[in-house]
Amino acid sequence: MGLVPAPAPGRLRKLAGSALADITPLRTSAHFRRIWFGQSVSSIGQQMTALAISVQVYALTKSTFATGLVGLCSLVPLVAFGLYGGAIADTMDRRRLGLFGATGLAILSTGLAVQAFFGVHQVAVLYAVVALQAVCFALNAPARASMVPRLVPAEQLPAANALSTVSMNLGLTVGPMLGGLLIGVWSYQAAYLVDAVAFGASLYAMWRLPSMRPETVAHTGDARPPRPSVLDGLRFLRDRPNLRMSFLADLAAMVFGMPRALFPALAAVLYHGNAGTVGLLAAAPAVGALLGALFSGWVSRINRHGVAVILAVLVWGLSIAGFGLARHLWLGLLLLAIAGAADTVSMIFRNTIMQAAAPDGMRGRLQGVFTVVVAGGPRLGDFESGTVAQLTTPTFSAVSGGIACVAAMLLLVLRYPSFLRYDNRAPTP
Template structure:
């Protein structure tokens, strides 16, 4: 494991106070100034990106009056993420990851400038917004693998679970707070306000990337490849059962037990609610995810990461099945929050395994696969849940999906028994 701290690392074996074992472990922020800047920059810029995402949706609807046109925004983002996610990871294993992260962040900043300029000039062509969203997704597909694969170079292995919990907190808070702030700024000063604030937010990420040292992939003394190879990364993953299982487990949860597409129908049919009820249903998993990240201090003591992933994914499926059985709104929200908390725990250990068990020369490509799975899995889950609800009922789709997730996890555990015995003290891919 290559680890090159630039500031003295705080030992992870020191006894911690009780509150530190319960609440999120902030040791990575104290241990590495580079990581601290990177985390802060990513947090600020992610809030800005979520503001922009909402502003684009609002602007598209204002121009077209079509919900289909708004839905097409997501498609414009998804296709580049899937298409360039794998390739972006391959590039991250070939070039200086700092430069790749910096250039892609500059590109995303300029695209936000373009959105602001179009809004100020009152450009009313929807295709312009679609094109910018697609290019933003390309920048993200290049930036995310580079940034994620740098973290094991900034922190020792024992601090990776805490770092991934902090990353989860960034993602969830950004998705909760960004749209809310975006709606406020658009309402007060127009679309250009959200876009310009996003530009300012990007400066934090640019500064963090600028201050990093060079981050060339470590090829173990071998000559670095001249061309990025996606196939080499896929062949590597095909021969590494533990790493492969992290993706299978995540797909079991996101594809089989993802009921968010049914929330509008569930709000009316089960709870007699309206749009506000849909908002509560959509927010509940995020609230659980935030709580899971805030009270994640104990995760650093867990060594059986494979077993933790299996248990947390099964808990997601079981919570979704229980949600499908209840007709009391607040109890349903509780089960959705439990599912969100379980998802955070799963994400922490899946991310840690990808960072700790993979050689540095392959981390970018594996993070590229991670981007594709995270982007595509929930969309497939939406399609499957919607289809099952049309063929049967929403209750059958939700309960059956949760049960199928639990069964899939049990089958995966039986298929790869060594995965449950994976030990973080001896990470084997």
Template sequence: MQMHSPRTRIRPPCRRGCTVTAAPPTVRRRILADLTPLRTSAHFRRLWFGNTVSWIGQGMTTLAISLQVYDLTGSTFSVGLVGLFSMVPLLVFGLYGGAVADTVDRRKLGLGSATGSAVLSAALAAAAFADFHHLALLYAIVALQAVCQALNAPARSSMIPRLLPPEQLPAANALASMTTTSGTLVGPMLGGFIVGLWGYRAAYLIDAVTFSAALYAMWRLPAMLPDRGEGDARRASVLDGLRFLGTRPILRMTFFSDLCAMVLAHPRALLPAVAVVWYGGDARTTGLLVAAPAIGALLGGVFSGWQGRIRRHGLAVLLAVASWGTAIAVFGLTRNLWLGVFFLALAGFSDTVSMVFRNTMLQAAVPDDMRGRLQGVFIVVVAGGPRLGDFLAGSVAELTTPTVAVTGGGVACVVAVSLLALRWRGFARYDARRPVP
């Protein structure tokens, strides 16, 4: 279908001797998020709105479950197990979910997995209304919700290149980053407020209802069968996807660069200690430090209008990851709280820029019948990298000091991504106008 730019629209003739000139791009278009994907595609618009609403609901449930587990056990270890029961299914089923997304109708897979998540949230609400408070049930539902997410995310991400032209993918991914960050920021805040007023049952019930927006968006989509070659009816294999990735160094670099940031320079596990030792603060200081990267990430999505004009996506990823590492390293050296918050927010901003271009490369440069499996790898890296980073930061800080762990990790990130860029120079030369994996 031929697309017409708003600037080429024919204007009526001027009747009073005035001079008609093309209006220059506004500041909003240059700086703020590009809303073109929302205007041009009703399917994407519904999908984005539905995902945003459901992500906020899931954020509410995540906090509510943690609070309920603590009320039942009084144990922080038991609360920590909630993350484990969520992470393991994501790691195990992430690759499998990508393979399924390359085999079946992605619309049906997305609709089925979203329905499963909605049913599980309804089960949480029903158990709360029935005063059926059992730890095993909460853990089981958390694990099953992670399985649904592992099936849903590759299908949903693989749909986007079928709904939008390639030049709109950076804007679409920037909008998607705002969805994710809103869920991690707004969801828990609303969850705490609602649990405090009306209890767990209200938070779970609202979460179940919010899934209706995502379900409606999926239901309205057309069929999304993978685009296989004529006569090619082979079942999609996880191993085939990994073999494909093994022969594509540019695509591998999208994962390696992210691992440099998330494994080597991820100080989240140290923030409670840092809040006390460096800033003489308390739990509120810890909350501020934890929120700072998320706020920066949200700003990275809000002020993303410039990203659509970038063509060297690989170079943008390298610079963004180096910026993350530099910001973390400087954070480790400052002892002023507000400077520390600023550099953590800068790191979060850089992470959003990196994510937007990495995901765009995976969507644009990967054949349609491989997109699900590569998105599955993306999920595994995103879910597993920060956990490895928490373990590494905690271990180094225990053996040395938090300063060495944080600043050393930031420097190691910059050095590692620089060495990778030298090893695979084609990554920096990647051109979005010719998306070759």
């Protein structure tokens, strides 16, 4: 038998390069590069704070329900202000709105450090700060995300979204692990203080941007911009089944398949661990998501974005169900990492669908809806999984949630079959 010739070194380098994330947007756009770096640094701090709040609430209450309630406390203001913040982003300077939201988040992180330093130990205070954080995030995120199509050309949007996913998952990976370390070695206030300082990078990036008024407002030059209308964005979605389906797919994954509120209980009861174990569980999906984003060079060659989203959500649900059945920490972490990689694929293509199929004058409102879904879905999922775990067991909550995610996704495909035919070469909202 003849030997198969080994690939030439040049071909191997080419294959490796095509598999890695495309960094062209970072090379060609200084503004996108600064926004990306600032978001990466501040995301690490935000995730440290999220872990610290979760661990602090569980330490004070010993209740998965109370821990899951953290998500509900941020959900209501996130929905209300996320939709309105997106509408505002379509009528005013998006740079200014982003600066306002990032400043508010930095101040709130400082407040959390103060309450921890003085030993307030009041869950109600933590719930209130979480609600205010949701308000600031809901104003900042639509403004920041709706800038991206103005910073890079259309053909670079999939690569830019993949890089944004790398940024987010750097925070989700490094943040919980560093947060768990700081909590264990020092205290809650150390994690909160690092978060407050980290926002400086995001504020600097926003400050360096030029004015980013929406095109419809900038072209008219009207000193009195139109009144922001949330209803206009919802009406736009009503007759755009592909955009609507992209949001519903993520809701199915996050509401039913989000096990985050279960991590403190599973770490203590099932794995006999501590805050460090909680950090590992929280970081595992992000590790998978980060690897998925780092090796996302192939996404620009995929045109059937609808099919990609559907498959990714199904893999997420099955992985979460498997995590619920796992009895060894290493296996649980592996399944969470697989789920995270699938979530990255889903997010890249869902974001690209929205940015490619929506006009600039509507992007702020749709980014507001996107923010509500992406950030609000997991918080509602926290409440759902925490409640089910309180009524049954954390294991049952994780397994049933993953199965429910798969079932919901299949039902959505039956309801919106056109999503299977969505093609990025001819984006149809």
